[in-house]
Amino acid sequence: MKLEEAKEEFIQAWGALGSSWGINRTMSSIHALLMANNEPLSTEDIMAALQISRGNANMNTRALIEWGLVKKHRIAGDRKEFFVAGKDVWEMARQIAKERRKRELNPVIESLENLKDIEENSEEAESFKKRINDLHDFTVEISGLVDKFTRNDRNWFYRSLLKLLG
Amino acid sequence: MKLEEAKEEFIQAWGALGSSWGINRTMSSIHALLMANNEPLSTEDIMAALQISRGNANMNTRALIEWGLVKKHRIAGDRKEFFVAGKDVWEMARQIAKERRKRELNPVIESLENLKDIEENSEEAESFKKRINDLHDFTVEISGLVDKFTRNDRNWFYRSLLKLLG
DNA sequence: TTTATCTTTCACTATTTATTGAAAGTTTAA
DNA sequence: TTAAACTTTCAATAAATAGTGAAAGATAAA
Numbered sequence: 001m002k003l004e005e006a007k008e009e010f011i012q013a014w015g016a017l018g019s020s021w022g023i024n025r026t027m028s029s030i031h032a033l034l035m036a037n038n039e040p041l042s043t044e045d046i047m048a049a050l051q052i053s054r055g056n057a058n059m060n061t062r063a064l065i066e067w068g069l070v071k072k073h074r075i076a077g078d079r080k081e082f083f084v085a086g087k088d089v090w091e092m093a094r095q096i097a098k099e100r101r102k103r104e105l106n107p108v109i110e111s112l113e114n115l116k117d118i119e120e121n122s123e124e125a126e127s128f129k130k131r132i133n134d135l136h137d138f139t140v141e142i143s144g145l146v147d148k149f150t151r152n153d154r155n156w157f158y159r160s161l162l163k164l165l166g
Numbered sequence: 167m168k169l170e171e172a173k174e175e176f177i178q179a180w181g182a183l184g185s186s187w188g189i190n191r192t193m194s195s196i197h198a199l200l201m202a203n204n205e206p207l208s209t210e211d212i213m214a215a216l217q218i219s220r221g222n223a224n225m226n227t228r229a230l231i232e233w234g235l236v237k238k239h240r241i242a243g244d245r246k247e248f249f250v251a252g253k254d255v256w257e258m259a260r261q262i263a264k265e266r267r268k269r270e271l272n273p274v275i276e277s278l279e280n281l282k283d284i285e286e287n288s289e290e291a292e293s294f295k296k297r298i299n300d301l302h303d304f305t306v307e308i309s310g311l312v313d314k315f316t317r318n319d320r321n322w323f324y325r326s327l328l329k330l331l332g
Numbered sequence: 333t334t335t336a337t338c339t340t341t342c343a344c345t346a347t348t349t350a351t352t353g354a355a356a357g358t359t360t361a362a
Numbered sequence: 363t364t365a366a367a368c369t370t371t372c373a374a375t376a377a378a379t380a381g382t383g384a385a386a387g388a389t390a391a392a
Contacts (some may be wrong), residue, residue: 003286003294010298013277020270022188024350038293043369053352058370079360079367089300104186111179120169127204128169132176134255190380209339219382224340245337245390339388350377357370362363 007036011050026052027060031069031085040073040082068095090158098150105143112136173202177216192218193226197235197251206239206248234261264316271309278302 011032018028029050034041041049046057061083064070069092073082086092115132118125149157177198184194199215200207207215212223227249230236235258239248252258281298284291 001281001284003284003288003291006281006284006298007294009277010281013274017270017274020188022186026350035297036294038290054369055353055371056351059351062370081369087297089297089304093304104183108179108183111175115167115172115176118167118169118172122169124204125169128173128202131201131253131255132172138255138259192380220339221341221383222381225381228340247339333392335390335392337389337391339386341386342384343382345380345382347378347380349379350375352375353372355371355373357368359366359368361366 007033010036024060026050026056027063030057030060031064034064034070034083034085040075040084042080042082044080046083067099094150097146101143101146101150105139105146109136109139109143112139173199176202190226192216192222193229196223196226197230200230200236200249200251206241206250208246208248210246212249233265260316263312267309267312267316271305271312275302275305275309278305 011029014032014035015025015029018031019025030046033046033049043054043057043061046052046061047054050057061070064083064085065072068086070083070085073084075082086095112132112135116129116136118129177195180198180201181191181195184197185191195216196212199212209220209223209227212218212227213220216223227236230249230251231238234252236249236251239250241248252261278298278301282295282302284295
């Protein structure tokens with residue numbers, strides 16, 4: 001397989017993966033494009049490579065920066081901004097986990113906490129309360145686990161998991 | 167807070183969570199509705215509660231059954247099908263993890279394996295190969311962890327997790 | 333069988349989400 | 363300052379996704 005061909009397939013696959021996890025296709029494609037290329041790319045490079053508009057390229061590089069997956073890169077003597085993806089896969093995973101915890105897990109926990117005080121005591125109400133409680137405990141635990149994962153260095157977490165699951 | 171009010175909020179929150187994880191809103195709403203109700207509900211009940219069409223209700227209950235999150239339930243003397251959600255949160259999480267591993271992780275691993283044989287040896291090609299390799303190793307490891315998680319019984323995993331977190 | 337009850341399918345429509353591109357905004361060098 | 367080089371915004375539009383409902387397909391009691 002040729003390198004360019006492989007890059008294209010990778011961009012394709014990564015884009016598809018993103019969209020089945022609720023991340024928009026362009027955002028994951030840009031991420032893949034930057035991962036596939038060592039040198040920093042400009043907005044124009046991205047527009048050309050993925051055949052997308054300036055606005056789209058801008059919005060999504062910005063989103064990737066917010067997610068901590070991509071960094072701006074200045075090249076001396078050039079006024080344009082360039083972009084590079086982080087090189088470490090575990091660091092990337094940590095960044096994604098951290099971001100999703102903040103955006104999705106935390107709101108759910110909050111929401112479940114609000115549902116805890118139901119003034120009824122019928123059998124039905126008790127059973128509902130129990131489920132909400134279980135769900136709450138579960139999400140709190142997962143959230144804690146993700147927190148540990150995002151805070152500690154990769155080796156610590158990895159060793160623990162191996163111990164746990166090996 | 168009143169029970170009915172709480173149920174509605176829960177359905178709302180669960181639906182929103184689903185859609186930020188690439189699962190359609192109706193599917194997660196039906197799941198939430200069934201979780202919130204102890205008794206089995208019929209398609210008609212679901213249609214009425216969520217104000218959706220028969221086709222939609224049917225498609226999404228079917229999807230939930232495929233995912234292993236909901237079971238059919240026959241009530242003696244009634245020809246209608248009824249549906250119930252599983253009651254155990256950990257079992258639910260296992261089922262979701264299992265399903266997503268199959269649908270999303272496995273295809274990515276396969277795709278990354280295909281990208282491994284690049285005929286070029288330039289510095290650029292080598293660097294790309296390394297990244298693909300790292301990504302491959304990472305996904306294989308995660309996939310293994312998920313597999314362990316979905317295979318073992320809850321108490322075992324739960325105890326280990328507590329040990330890890332504590 | 334026949335018929336009533338219930339389930340599934342799918343072409344069409346509605347809704348949501350992503351993308352464009354041109355205009356407004358910003359920065360920097362002269 | 364001014365103006366060129368570049369970035370950002372956002373209303374309009376396109377594309378993707380989800381939902382509808384009526385018709386066709388099952389199933390089972392009579």
